[in-house]
Every structure is written in structure tokens, then in C-alpha cells.
Amino acid sequence: MSETVKYFLDEKRIPKFWYNLVADLPTPPPPVLHPGTHQPVGPADLEALFPMSLILQEVSKEREIEIPEPVRTIYRQWRPSPLFRARRLEKALDTPARIYYKYEGVSPAGSHKPNTAVPQAFFNKEAGIKKIATETGAGQWGSSLAFAGALFGIDVQVFMVRVSYDQKPYRRALMETYGARCVASPSNETQAGRDILAKRPNHPGSLGIAISEAVEVAAQRKDTNYALGSVLNHVLLHQTVVGLEAMEQMTMADDSPDILVGCTGGGSNFGGLVFPFLGAQLRGGKKVRVIAVEPAACPSLTRGKFAYDFGDTAHLTPLTKMHTLGSTFTPPGFHSGGLRYHGMAPLVSHVQDLGLIEAVAYHQTTCFAAGVQFARAEGILPAPEANHAIRAAIDEALKCKVEGVSRAILFNLCGHGHFDMQAYMDYTAGKLVDQKLDEGELAMALAGLPSVKA
Amino acid sequence: MSETVKYFLDEKRIPKFWYNLVADLPTPPPPVLHPGTHQPVGPADLEALFPMSLILQEVSKEREIEIPEPVRTIYRQWRPSPLFRARRLEKALDTPARIYYKYEGVSPAGSHKPNTAVPQAFFNKEAGIKKIATETGAGQWGSSLAFAGALFGIDVQVFMVRVSYDQKPYRRALMETYGARCVASPSNETQAGRDILAKRPNHPGSLGIAISEAVEVAAQRKDTNYALGSVLNHVLLHQTVVGLEAMEQMTMADDSPDILVGCTGGGSNFGGLVFPFLGAQLRGGKKVRVIAVEPAACPSLTRGKFAYDFGDTAHLTPLTKMHTLGSTFTPPGFHSGGLRYHGMAPLVSHVQDLGLIEAVAYHQTTCFAAGVQFARAEGILPAPEANHAIRAAIDEALKCKVEGVSRAILFNLCGHGHFDMQAYMDYTAGKLVDQKLDEGELAMALAGLPSVKA
Numbered sequence: 001m002s003e004t005v006k007y008f009l010d011e012k013r014i015p016k017f018w019y020n021l022v023a024d025l026p027t028p029p030p031p032v033l034h035p036g037t038h039q040p041v042g043p044a045d046l047e048a049l050f051p052m053s054l055i056l057q058e059v060s061k062e063r064e065i066e067i068p069e070p071v072r073t074i075y076r077q078w079r080p081s082p083l084f085r086a087r088r089l090e091k092a093l094d095t096p097a098r099i100y101y102k103y104e105g106v107s108p109a110g111s112h113k114p115n116t117a118v119p120q121a122f123f124n125k126e127a128g129i130k131k132i133a134t135e136t137g138a139g140q141w142g143s144s145l146a147f148a149g150a151l152f153g154i155d156v157q158v159f160m161v162r163v164s165y166d167q168k169p170y171r172r173a174l175m176e177t178y179g180a181r182c183v184a185s186p187s188n189e190t191q192a193g194r195d196i197l198a199k200r201p202n203h204p205g206s207l208g209i210a211i212s213e214a215v216e217v218a219a220q221r222k223d224t225n226y227a228l229g230s231v232l233n234h235v236l237l238h239q240t241v242v243g244l245e246a247m248e249q250m251t252m253a254d255d256s257p258d259i260l261v262g263c264t265g266g267g268s269n270f271g272g273l274v275f276p277f278l279g280a281q282l283r284g285g286k287k288v289r290v291i292a293v294e295p296a297a298c299p300s301l302t303r304g305k306f307a308y309d310f311g312d313t314a315h316l317t318p319l320t321k322m323h324t325l326g327s328t329f330t331p332p333g334f335h336s337g338g339l340r341y342h343g344m345a346p347l348v349s350h351v352q353d354l355g356l357i358e359a360v361a362y363h364q365t366t367c368f369a370a371g372v373q374f375a376r377a378e379g380i381l382p383a384p385e386a387n388h389a390i391r392a393a394i395d396e397a398l399k400c401k402v403e404g405v406s407r408a409i410l411f412n413l414c415g416h417g418h419f420d421m422q423a424y425m426d427y428t429a430g431k432l433v434d435q436k437l438d439e440g441e442l443a444m445a446l447a448g449l450p451s452v453k454a
Numbered sequence: 455m456s457e458t459v460k461y462f463l464d465e466k467r468i469p470k471f472w473y474n475l476v477a478d479l480p481t482p483p484p485p486v487l488h489p490g491t492h493q494p495v496g497p498a499d500l501e502a503l504f505p506m507s508l509i510l511q512e513v514s515k516e517r518e519i520e521i522p523e524p525v526r527t528i529y530r531q532w533r534p535s536p537l538f539r540a541r542r543l544e545k546a547l548d549t550p551a552r553i554y555y556k557y558e559g560v561s562p563a564g565s566h567k568p569n570t571a572v573p574q575a576f577f578n579k580e581a582g583i584k585k586i587a588t589e590t591g592a593g594q595w596g597s598s599l600a601f602a603g604a605l606f607g608i609d610v611q612v613f614m615v616r617v618s619y620d621q622k623p624y625r626r627a628l629m630e631t632y633g634a635r636c637v638a639s640p641s642n643e644t645q646a647g648r649d650i651l652a653k654r655p656n657h658p659g660s661l662g663i664a665i666s667e668a669v670e671v672a673a674q675r676k677d678t679n680y681a682l683g684s685v686l687n688h689v690l691l692h693q694t695v696v697g698l699e700a701m702e703q704m705t706m707a708d709d710s711p712d713i714l715v716g717c718t719g720g721g722s723n724f725g726g727l728v729f730p731f732l733g734a735q736l737r738g739g740k741k742v743r744v745i746a747v748e749p750a751a752c753p754s755l756t757r758g759k760f761a762y763d764f765g766d767t768a769h770l771t772p773l774t775k776m777h778t779l780g781s782t783f784t785p786p787g788f789h790s791g792g793l794r795y796h797g798m799a800p801l802v803s804h805v806q807d808l809g810l811i812e813a814v815a816y817h818q819t820t821c822f823a824a825g826v827q828f829a830r831a832e833g834i835l836p837a838p839e840a841n842h843a844i845r846a847a848i849d850e851a852l853k854c855k856v857e858g859v860s861r862a863i864l865f866n867l868c869g870h871g872h873f874d875m876q877a878y879m880d881y882t883a884g885k886l887v888d889q890k891l892d893e894g895e896l897a898m899a900l901a902g903l904p905s906v907k908a
Binding site: 003004005006008010011070073074076077084088106108109110147150151169170173174176177178179372375376377378379380381416418419421422424425428 | 460527528560601623829
């Protein structure tokens, strides 16, 4: 039988707790520093931007953090998400590998992002917040927060990286249909935006700039908070529902992954899948090979420096130690807008530093080739970001074929590509280009890293 | 608790049989006639276009027709589809109605169409067919058959109505990603297409014309068949998995529908949902009010004639008795491309003639308003076709509010609108127009109906 198999988990099995990897790490991640004093920040320093409940999750060392029942109830609309054994893809590749994927595109907004958008909106609502400002790249995060905002009656303002705003009008239309307000970044609505536009009126934007704008808006008003779709500990925490469900589903499949694969932009779909498995390994369980896959044109884990840096371009955020290309680095406008961030989640950076994971970088054309092969075999059209994970999973499966060994490979199919069809049309027409990393700009951005005593 | 609830059915409960309404009808539907002789056609007359297994389903009077196990196995990738109680929408409407929806957008191609595309590809493969030619309007059907063709290694050629081909390049990109070949219709590839282009070079196309082209291609080669995405008995038969699952899910919800709603283009998502409920009613079960919702700009059930007509414009198909606007009628280019067909499924037409269902027609703007309200409450962005069903369901729910009664309303949310964002952008920008039916063209098309003694 070479038919794709779905492993379904009853909705009673939606996790009751998020999993916090920090509890199981041999050393804690380096502290977050105040941008002025370079001293560790305390919870109070973050109160202008986040509700205290999320700040406490951000700094928590508890292994399990309870998922509020209203959040679980909303999760139930699309969770547990399915886990598939990709038998049709295995057959197409003629590989002895067992390929599994967890599919997060079943959420209303079409990606893993609602896993954290919903609790973030919930905790903000509980704290009496009326409006949330945020940034988005490709629009997966912006549309997810717009969805969550609609559920809780919170106004959402999204600063969308200009290159994506122009490339993906339909993602913007989705946010607007949910009732959010979407602004191209850099914009004239903030000082951070105006400063950039004064220097370069046609600036294509970056996640770092959009974050600056959203943070500036949130810091100005008591009833307005900021929300981030990746990078931060509490965001990765919320995403662990993905890996926790996948562990149960792999048990249902009577199998266990030898290799885990996820694409990495800020690190949240990757961390969400792999942290529960890494935790089990750290507690004495099976050793798993973990591969983070990033775009060669924005390669923070493979080419960045593990150093203290700002999360944004205008330097309004605290300093975190992470793999970074420098906060002024502007990646080229390739199609995986969700992977165009100069930094990497501090927790993902820390586990790479500890040698618990490895990283690999791919150019976009080869990733789209993998995505099309996947779509023809499995029927699901993946997001360009997810194509990176598929590329690496297929390459590992082909290695199994060469070596004549069967390994279980599990990857996170973090979203569908229904709003990314221009990229597929460009690929099919042979117009997709592999943009080179600007080595000069990278060197300059790295040279500009703030000097912080570790 | 005002949270939307999902009723999930274990995959073991995917139906083992399709349900054939003909077995329970008080009178059989009128026979299909040969276009030349006006005598009833036999199975052999259809062999140039369809495999015998599908022809036998088309004329079957058996109540249950077994679903082949390989088809059930593929169904398992996304079936059973979820049924939701729309509590958030109920709250937004402040209605005592209980609103339920069956969601078919979870399939890989994003609509109910793969429910029949997969068995059609399966039976054609069994019959040794190498290529299938078909038509598509909005592209829901074309992309579903492209998906099914990829699974079974069958070449798929899609004649796509030109206005949709131009309006929806991304639907086309999806078909091409699955490996199908997509051609704008009318095209120069067939005599039927060339004849139309000779008279009107900029013809926007219609489903009737695209059917003529696909039938012409299929009739020419022994290894090539034709497939239709709606209208025919066997297509509606395959779609009954929707209603059969919904019956079980309503039982899980400890409820039973008072009102059933579906949008109607060719009639397949509508028939798929309502036929199993109608059958139960005809066997002595609960009486249910059934509402077919059609576009006011292409209103076959509310303005068409119940008469023998051709299924296509070039008159290559047999004659079927159905509600029709005339086979030469070209509807305006509104956004629900899936509802732009001049005729209606003979079985749906027959049950309307028997007084078992009622029909209502809406203009598109009010349907989009309903779709946006639905998206903000439930998070799912519906296809423009499905917005028609939502409009009627909301109107019935608002009637419940006025009357102070609680009724259970179940509608078929037949697909997502991820490839229809231009329509949502137009709606948000206030640019969507309610196209008027061309009364002159309708009168002329109706006057041209073939004269057949009933």
C-alpha cells in the first residue's frame, strides 16, 4: 500500500500544557539585557509592550505552563492538526525512508501562527488591552493576529514589510477581511519609519524595521500593546503544541523520528516541533538529529554571529544573544517573506550553541522544486517557507536511498502556499532567481553589532 | 459558552457506500435522450466519454453503491470533513438559531470537488484511460481533477472559461503545479472553440462552451475520456459522502436540521449535502426544509424553464430534462465562477419539480457581505460560491430572531476563498457590482430550446 496515511488525534488530546524547554537545558540561555544599561532586564522593563502573564511566560523556568481553557477551546477549531506518513512521496522518491509531516496549514489563517496569536490575544484581552500593533513579513503572522483579534474584539494594526505588501496584496486583503488595518513599512506613521524613508524613500522594508514601527506605536499608549509572531520564548512556548501532538501521533504510528526538520526564520515553527523531542532527549530519551533549514539569502544560523544584538533596526528592543546577521542587514526580496529576519530566536540560537541541533541553508529555486514534487505526490501546496523543510527532508530521504537504510524523518509543514501562487508561477515560468547574499552588506552589518560584555 | 464547536467523526466512519437518491424517489427522473433520435440513450451511447463503471452508476437505481477501498483510502487524507456549530456567528447575529456548517475546504484542492474527482480518476484508471479532458469555471473543479490525475498518473487537460482564466491566474497556477495543462476556452484547439471565436473573437467563455471543447477532445481518442465536475447523477452520487457524514455528526451534536442550505451552480455540493437527508425524509423520517441558493445573475432554478436541453453550447451532449436558461445563455462575469452554468443537475431539477426543495436567488454583493461577517466570526474565508449559502443561512437565522424561535440550520461551506481574494478586495473597496441578468438574452436563449416531446 503506497497511500498517504493520516494519524489523527482525538481533540481531547489537545495538550493541556505548553512545554518549556528551558527547564530541561543543561545551561540556561543568556539573559536579556537593557539596551541602555546592558544590565539584565526585569519583567517590569517589558510592561510597556506585553501583558504581565506573557512576560512571566517569557522568563519562566517551569517545565509545563497551563494552556487556559478558552484558548484550548479555540484551538479545537483546527487542532489537533493531522500528522501524515507521506507514502506517496516516499514512492515517488523510491526511498526506504519513512517520511512524516505535521500539517499546520489546517488553521483558519493557514499556518502555525494562530497557535500563538490566539493565546497572545487572549492574555492581552485579559489585561484590558484594546489594540495590538505588530509586524509581518509574508503576512502569515499578520493574518493570524488579525484572525485572533477578530475573535477577541481587539483592534490590530499590522506593519507589513513593503516588498511583501507589494508582492502579496491578497495576504493584505485577508488581514483586512478579518478587520485589521495593514500599513506598508517603512511608513510615515512612526518616527522610526520616517527616519528610514528620509534616507531611502524606496526602502523595501525589513522585519527589523517593521518591528521598530510596531514597538513605537505600542510604547506610546497604555491601552496598546505589541505582539511578536516568532523569536521570543513565549512564542516558541505556545508553538510546542505542534511537537507535543506530533509525539503522540508518532506513537500512534508505532514509530519514532530519527531526524527532525523545520524551516527557520525567527524559529517558532521549528522550535514548536522540535523542543518537545529535544526535551525528551535531554531527560534521557532517544537521541534525534535535528536540522534547521534556512534561506541562503538570509542565513542567520549558518553565517550569522552568536552575539548580543537588537531585535529591530531602530534599536528600541532589548538586547538578546542570538545568531544574527546584524540588525541593519536587509535581505533581498526572495519569496519566503517569513524567513527574512536578521536574527534567530535566542532559544534556538542557544540550543545550536549547545550542539543540540545543526543548520543548513538552501537557495529558493531548489526549495520550490521540492515543493512542486511534494504537491504532486501529496496534493498539498506548501508555503515557500515550508519548501525549505521539504527540500531538506527529501535530501535526507535520498541519502537513505543511497545508503540503503530506512530512517524516520519528520518535518513541519508549517503552512499552505495558497497566497504565494505568484512565486509558483515564477518558478514554473523559469523566472525565479537565486538571490545572492550581499557579502559587503553582511560584513558591514556584522561590524555594526553593539559591543556588549558577555 | 459562545465558542465554535467542531464535531469530529473518526476516519473509520467514512461512508462505505455512496447514497443514490433515485432509489427513494416517488417517481424516477425523466430519461436522458439521444440528441439526434430523441430516444432514451443506453449505456453504450456514453462509452466514448466515460468508463462503463461510471455509466452504470449514472443509470443505477440501487440505493447504495460501494465506494472502492482505494478511493476511501485517499478520502482519508482529509475526510471525514469537520462539521461545526457556528456559535461565534450565532453570537454575532444574536440569534436563537443553531447554525451548523459542514466544511469541505479542508481537501487538498480546497473544495468538495475532490470527493468526485478522485473516484472519477480511479474508475478511468481502472478502464485503462491515459488522459481526461474537462472544463472548469472558477477552477475548483479543474484543480481537483488535476490533483486526482496526479495521484493516478493520468494526464489532465482543462478548458477554463476565459473570464475566469483571466481573473484567476493563481487557480491556473495551482492546476499547473499539479501537472495539468490549462487552456482558455473558447480555444483554437477544437472545432467548437474555433466556431465561437470566428463569430466573437473576444468571447468571455461559458461552462457550456468549455464542456463542448472537452467533450470534443475526449470523443476523438480511445485512450481519452471526459469528466464533469457537477450536474450528472454519478457526480452528485459521489458527493453524498458530505451528507452521510453530516447526518452522523448532527447525531453527535444531539441535534437534527430543520433547514438545509446549499449553493447551486451545477448542483453537486447541494445534492451531496441534502440528498441523504431527503432520502431519510422520503423513507418516513423528519421533514426538512431544503433551500437551494443561486446567483441572481444566473438563476436556473428560479428563472429557468424545466425542459429538455443540451448540457453544452455546441450541442454535443445528450438532452436532459433540467431547469435551464438555454444552452446559448452566457451569464455575466460575476465572481462565483462555479455558479455560472446555464442548467441545473437533472436530479436537483427533478426534486424541485416534486416540491421537495425550494430555491432562492441573491446578488453577489449581499453574499460577500455575509462572507465577510462569517470570516470575522468563524475565521474561515469562504469561496464566493459558498457565500451564497451563508447569505441564506444568515437570513434564516435572522428570521428565527424576529420570530423568537430556535431552528437548526445546516449549510454546506463547500470551499475556501483563498484563490478569490481579488473579489474580496473589490468588495472591500466598494467596487463589486451586482450584474443584472440580460432579459433579452435570456428570452432568446429560452426561445432556442430544442423542441422535444416529453
